[in-house]
Amino acid sequence: MVKKLGEKVLYEGEWIVLKELHLQDEQGEELHWETIHRVEHTIGLIIIARLQPSDRVVLIRQYRPALNNYIIGFPAGIADSDDLGREALRELREETGYHGQVIDISPELRSNPALSSDRVFIVSAIIDEEEEQNQHPRQDLEPSEEIEVMLVARDQVREFLLEQHQQGDEIGIAPWLLFGLSLE
Numbered sequence: 001m002v003k004k005l006g007e008k009v010l011y012e013g014e015w016i017v018l019k020e021l022h023l024q025d026e027q028g029e030e031l032h033w034e035t036i037h038r039v040e041h042t043i044g045l046i047i048i049a050r051l052q053p054s055d056r057v058v059l060i061r062q063y064r065p066a067l068n069n070y071i072i073g074f075p076a077g078i079a080d081s082d083d084l085g086r087e088a089l090r091e092l093r094e095e096t097g098y099h100g101q102v103i104d105i106s107p108e109l110r111s112n113p114a115l116s117s118d119r120v121f122i123v124s125a126i127i128d129e130e131e132e133q134n135q136h137p138r139q140d141l142e143p144s145e146e147i148e149v150m151l152v153a154r155d156q157v158r159e160f161l162l163e164q165h166q167q168g169d170e171i172g173i174a175p176w177l178l179f180g181l182s183l184e
Contacts, residue, residue, distance in 0.1 A: 001026060015039055036116045043079040044111070044120035045088045046174055049100050050154065051129040057157055058096055058127070059175060061148040061164075072150070072164050073172030079121075088123035096149045097137025100125035111173075122174070154179075 003024045011018040016036055023031040049058040063070050077091035085102040092100050104124040111120045127134055141147060152160045157179035165171050171180075 002031070005030070010034070012039070038118070042119075043082075043084070043087075044118055045077055045079055045084065045091055046073075046120060046122045047075040047088050047092050047100075047125055048122060048174070048178065049075065049092055049096075049098065049125040049127055051098075051127045051134075051151065054129060054151075055154050056151040057154050057179070058092075058098065059150040059152055059157075059160075060095060061150055061169065063146050064170075067170055069168070069170050071170040071172055072161060072175060074174055084121050084123065088121075088125065092125060092127075094140045095145075095147050097139045098127045099131065099133045100127040 005022040005024055007022065008020045009017060010020050015038065017039055019035050019037060021033045021035055023033060025031055047058075050056065051058065058075060059072055060075055061070050061072050075092050075095040077087075077095070079087035080090075081087060084105055088102060088105075089100055092098055102123055102125050106122040109120050109122065111118050129135075137149075139147065139149070150160075157175065161171050161175060161180050
């Protein structure tokens with residue numbers, strides 16, 4: 001069993017901390033592993049939302065500086081409280097303008113455990129597109145955010161993702177796992 005011996009902070013910024021972990025493996029060999037942590041323990045949210053009755057999926061296209069490119073993904077954000085459903089609906093409204101209803105919340109998941117200690121929950125939501133408040137959705141973005149909402153028929157998401165990738169956009173892992181991966 002691997003045992004943690006200690007850690008050293010290599011860098012601490014406004015949002016992240018880079019640490020070097022000192023570990024010992026089962027044979028007694030010392031190992032070093034670099035990891036990224038958020039300055040504050042946060043909960044990430046990924047919102048998978050569908051419009052009803054049209055059965056369209058809500059995707060977003062957003063510029064991400066770490067990639068120096070745009071990526072197609074789901075609305076997402078950081079929870080400001082422990083009420084994950086309320087926080088997910090807030091993020092959905094801010095990024096897309098849509099008002100929805102939570103239908104399911106995953107258990108706590110890890111998105112990239114080899115590199116990061118991030119915790120994330122996936123929230124499934126339905127948007128009644130016939131409700132007045134969803135007729136003309138208006139985003140409430142932060143000044144630094146540039147998000148394009150993309151509504152895609154559920155049975156066409158895979159082809160849409162492939163087209164966007166061919167045009168140069170990056171593709172997030174969550175939409176591909178849900179709509180792009182074929183298990184047959």
